[in-house]
Every structure is written in C-alpha cells, then in structure tokens.
Amino acid sequence: MTKRWITFDLDGTLMQNPFVDWVFPEIISIIQQQLNQDIDIKKIIVEEHEKRMKENRIVEAYDWDDIVKQVIEELNLSTKIEVTQLVEKHTETPKVYLLENNILNTLNELKIRNYSLAVVTNGYSIYQVPVMKELGLDKLFDTVITPDLCGYAKPNESILNSLLYVGEIVAHIGDRIDHDIILANMLGITSILINKNLPNNLIEMPLEKRHExxxxxxxxxxxxxxxxxxxxxPFLNEAVPDYVITSIEELTDIF
Structure with a gap:
C-alpha cells in the first residue's frame, strides 16, 4: 500500500526548543567573558544568520555551530563553543515543551487513521532530535528530514524528494508562510498554516472557509x-494556505 504522508514543521508548530531562552544566552555569556568591551553578541550571531538567508544559503543559515565558530574567529577569541552540547545540556523539561497539551494524542490518532508522519524542518538533526526524544515526539514520526541529512532546506522542493519516492504527501503543516506554505503550494500539496492567535470570528468559521x-x-x-x-x-498567491488552523487537534477534522 502506498504511504500517505503528513509532514510537519517542528519549531513554532509542535514544540519549543531551548535556543532562545537557554542556548543563545549561554553562548553570549561565554563570549562576553572573553571580551574586554561591551558588544552585542546576539546581534552579531543573528546578523550572520540573516546574511546567509538573504544570500539564499539556507542550509548554512541553520548551522549554528558554524555560525558561532565564525563569530568567535572574527572576534579573535580562543574559546571553543559546541552548540550541539549546549542543546543537549538544556534539553530538559520545562526548558523545552510541547506547544499544546494534546499534540501527542492527535499525532497518534493520525497514525491510527493510517497516515505516515514525517518531520520536515530547517533545524539540524543534531539540534532537533534530542528535543524530540525528550518530548516523546520521536516515537510518533516515521522519519525526520533535516538540512544536514538531506542537503536541502525549506522551501527548496528537493527536501521532500525522499518521501515522494515512497508515497504521496497528503499535506504539510507549519507556522511559516515563506518556508512551509510556499513549499507545499509549489508542489500542489495541501498546505496548512497553524496560527494560535486567530481572532474569534475566524475560529468560529468552518475550516474550509477561513483561508478565504x-x-x-x-x-x-x-x-x-x-x-x-x-x-x-511581493505577496504571492502561493503564500495563501489551503487551511489555517488554530490547534493541531483540528487536523483530525481535516483528515
């Protein structure tokens, strides 16, 4: 039987990783201790990320170990920081958490309904998999697709090649238009945007009508x-999703 895939983004869609509140602050603290001047380290790190994004070096833009190494070299410091190790250090509850209480149950229900589930994220596997394991997400996904493993990043359509070879992608769910919705729409896959802050008048509308x-x-x-x-x-037609949901639980009404 041909597999029917539903693919998911991770950060901002299913879970909160430790980067913003824990990993980056520790990186900044370590670097700042080596400096004799007050420099906005976070700004430098973010600017390098954004520079790579602007140059369409999206795979490299999410290599935080490489970015931090480059920043340290540019500041002529001798310290060494392993971002991967910091992620593992801070991957514990409540530093990381699921964004909704019933996410695991909903994902399990989709599997019961014979859908295969895949993570498609721009976060590297070395940063994402430890968090997935801590939160129990790893047990519910059949595969995890990341830039460091496949060599592509969203919205490059090639990131989904491995799934298209072994089945049909029914839908992709994510919280970003530029990465998630564009990717799905360009491939003719049902695109689903999750927005947890929809106004009440939209929440009360039928799911199939909200996007209009x-x-x-x-x-x-x-x-x-x-x-x-x-x-x-420019704002493109491809930027409008087929569905907008306010909770992962609503997926069981679509599938």
Whole structure:
C-alpha cells in the first residue's frame, strides 16, 4: 500500500526548543567573558544568520555551530563553543515543551487513521532530535528530514524528494508562510498554516472557509511581509494556505 504522508514543521508548530531562552544566552555569556568591551553578541550571531538567508544559503543559515565558530574567529577569541552540547545540556523539561497539551494524542490518532508522519524542518538533526526524544515526539514520526541529512532546506522542493519516492504527501503543516506554505503550494500539496492567535470570528468559521476571509488574507499578508523583511518580495498567491488552523487537534477534522 502506498504511504500517505503528513509532514510537519517542528519549531513554532509542535514544540519549543531551548535556543532562545537557554542556548543563545549561554553562548553570549561565554563570549562576553572573553571580551574586554561591551558588544552585542546576539546581534552579531543573528546578523550572520540573516546574511546567509538573504544570500539564499539556507542550509548554512541553520548551522549554528558554524555560525558561532565564525563569530568567535572574527572576534579573535580562543574559546571553543559546541552548540550541539549546549542543546543537549538544556534539553530538559520545562526548558523545552510541547506547544499544546494534546499534540501527542492527535499525532497518534493520525497514525491510527493510517497516515505516515514525517518531520520536515530547517533545524539540524543534531539540534532537533534530542528535543524530540525528550518530548516523546520521536516515537510518533516515521522519519525526520533535516538540512544536514538531506542537503536541502525549506522551501527548496528537493527536501521532500525522499518521501515522494515512497508515497504521496497528503499535506504539510507549519507556522511559516515563506518556508512551509510556499513549499507545499509549489508542489500542489495541501498546505496548512497553524496560527494560535486567530481572532474569534475566524475560529468560529468552518475550516474550509477561513483561508478565504478578508481578515485572514490581511493577517497572511502582514505575516508574509514580516518574514521577508530583508527582501522586497511581493505577496504571492502561493503564500495563501489551503487551511489555517488554530490547534493541531483540528487536523483530525481535516483528515
């Protein structure tokens, strides 16, 4: 039987990783201790990430070990920081957590309904898999696709090649338009945007109607412009999802 895949983004969709609140602050603290001047280390790290994104070096933009190593070299410091080790150090509850209480149950229900589940994330496996294991997500996914393993990053369509070879991708769910919705729409896959802050008038609408509402289209366009703040990219038809959900639980109403 041909596999029917439902693919998921991770950060901002299913889980919270330890980078913002724990890993980056420790990196900044370590570097700052080596300096004799007050420098905004976080700004330098983020700027290098954004520079790589702007140059369409998306795979490299999520290699935090390489970015931090480059920053340290540019500051002429001798310290060595292993981001992977810091992620493992801080991957513990409550530093990492699921974004909804019933995520595991919902994913399990989709599997019961004979869907195969895959993670498709721009986060490297060395950063994502430890968090998935801590939160119990690893047991529910058949495969995890990351840039360091496949050599591609969203929205490059080739990131989904391995799944397309062994089945049909039914839908992709994510919280970003520029990475998730564009990817799915370009491949003709059902695109599902998760937005946990939808206004009540949209939440009360039927699932299949929300994406057509003018209120949502404005939200969509504002989000698109925020995600592309470093580029002058026009709002595209491909940026509108087929569905917008406010909770992962709503997926059981679609599938």
């Amino acid at each position: 509402d003018e209120t949502f289209l404005k939200i969509c366009e504002e989000k698109w412009r925020a995600e592309n703040k470093m580029k002058s990219v």
